[in-house]
Amino acid sequence: MQLSARTAARAAALVLAVATAAGCAPPTSGGGAKEDTKTGTLRVWLFQEVNNKPKEAAVGKAVADFKAAHRGTDVRVDYIPVDTRAQRIKAAFNDPKSAPDVIEYGNTDTAGYVKDGGLADVSQEFGAWQEAKDTDPTAKQSVTVDGKVYGAPLFVGVRALYYRTDVFKELGIAVPTTQDEVAAAARKIRAERPELYGIAVGGAYTYGALPFLWAHGGELATGRGKDFTAAVNSEKSQAGIKAYADLFGDANCPAAKCAEMGGNDTVAAFAAGKAGMAIGGDFSHQAVEAGKVKGKYAVVPLPGTTKGSIAPAFAGGNNIGVLKSSSHRTLAVDLMKQLAGKDTQRRLFDAMGFLPTYTDVRAEAAKKQPFVKPFVRTLDAGAKFVPVSPAWATIDASLVLPTMYQEIVSGRKDVATASGDAAKKMDEAFKK
Structure with a gap:
């Protein structure tokens, strides 16, 4: 919902107050989790949409594929309200025991979350991921801070x-x-x-x-x-x-x-x-x-x-990231790839209209739905991003x-x- 300038100002003050309070809590450890368990249950926080059922179906298929490829694992997905995400994610950064392994987050939040010590550096895994080579450059910029990658782009909007x-x-x-x-x-x-x-x-x-x-x-x-x-x-x-x-x-x-x-x-x-x-x-x-x-x-x-x-x-949109505190780092990165991979982005476009972050998948989407073409042309011409700070x-x-x-x-x-x-x-x- 769009707020008026006055209401938005009051809401912004509240968000800043909450963020400041959360910032006073003990920070997450600089080295992250000490273990990398290859079995067990992974927790995921995704944003709740106005009509969430289509998103749940697309995500459910990705989770099923992940579980089929990783025996001895389970995945618990919680959909959190967008308007309370700031304080919940901040709290998760400061309480590893109750924190999820994987989160969805707004792409303008990357630098702040990295500064807070909450997101894991996945540069090596992202660089070796074949699908990632087709990621739109601006979308990749939204997960990059000081040359390191802290997640995978999920969708883009222009x-x-x-x-x-x-x-x-x-x-x-x-x-x-x-x-x-x-x-x-x-x-x-x-x-x-x-x-x-x-x-x-x-x-x-x-x-x-x-x-x-x-x-x-x-x-x-x-x-x-x-x-x-x-x-x-x-x-x-x-x-x-x-x-x-x-x-x-x-x-x-x-x-x-x-x-x-x-x-x-x-x-x-x-x-x-x-x-x-x-x-x-x-x-x-x-x-x-x-x-x-x-x-x-x-x-x-x-x-x-x-x-x-x-x-x-x-270039707006959301990303999928792994928390530094996750005790299932390897599994969490694999789940990140599954949730943000080409097949899932295709399903999210069909279900929700979310524009894919992969140039080839986006071209497929434009052929499937002509209304997408002007937005794809806009992205292809060169979109911009806010300062990654x-x-x-x-x-x-x-x-x-x-x-x-x-x-x-x-x-x-x-x-x-x-x-x-x-x-x-x-x-x-x-x-x-």
Whole structure:
């Protein structure tokens, strides 16, 4: 569920408080478990989906295959609520006796979990795993910290441009091929169909805004490991920030209504027939299909700044990792491979629509379901990821980027001031 900016701020404060409290508990031992038992029961924590039955079926097949190949083993799978994952996983890191062997985790959490000492380094096993050679580079980046691999990508999600085919035809608008054309199309739709947003945008929609920043050559930060430095205040980043901020206003999406909108809000507006365009994910497809625009929309990659280019999208998604504290390390790594392997990713795509992280399996998915093609094209063009730093969790939870965009679109600060202030907050987090 998408939170308003105020509610999200309160929730972020709670998450930070819980994380801080958990951080005071005794850390896991630096060397991990002292034994590597080859039999027994492995515990797995996976995220609970809104409709979890299809996921359970896909996972059940993977578990059955694993057990058939490993005599004397059993697997217990628990599905944990996404909104309580932070405190549960932190607690597991600090209590090895009750911790699972294998977990599903958000791909932006990797660096933080590595810093906490919770995830096992599986670089050697990942490097020798034949299937892993087909992993999308950006997906692999999401499990890599300082050159070491701490898990296997499970699925990836990206965003593209949804647009109303009926509205475009009625107003004689060509499908945009640059971001300037997106803005021009939005203004025309709003001018001639004032009951619609030209393109639904949100001041709290960070991952809808970032493709504009990246398309203009900007970056969130530069460096690696503990040496990241914020770059949102660079000249190129500011140009991309301005391009997105310029979509707010009476000529498209009034700031009074759109400043606090998040990604779910913008997709909901499009699905309800209240917008001519929206930036939505492959994971938004079902919601749009269930809305009033069914049969009256299409999807293309979000254009870049030059004709024919594709704006880099944020590569979201989840990973599967092995806990350092597991006393079944070898079995846990094998189970990780089974859960994140090609066969399981095929089943998860069929059951849930999760985009595979393997380039060959993703190509198969695009042939099977045509709606996937624009998102695959977006990934193939080169997606981007957030800084792989433990500080990112703090930056994200503190709403640094949404606050920056909201300050700009509300007129409280100009682009230079707001991005400069955001950069200072990011640098403070990076230095801790």
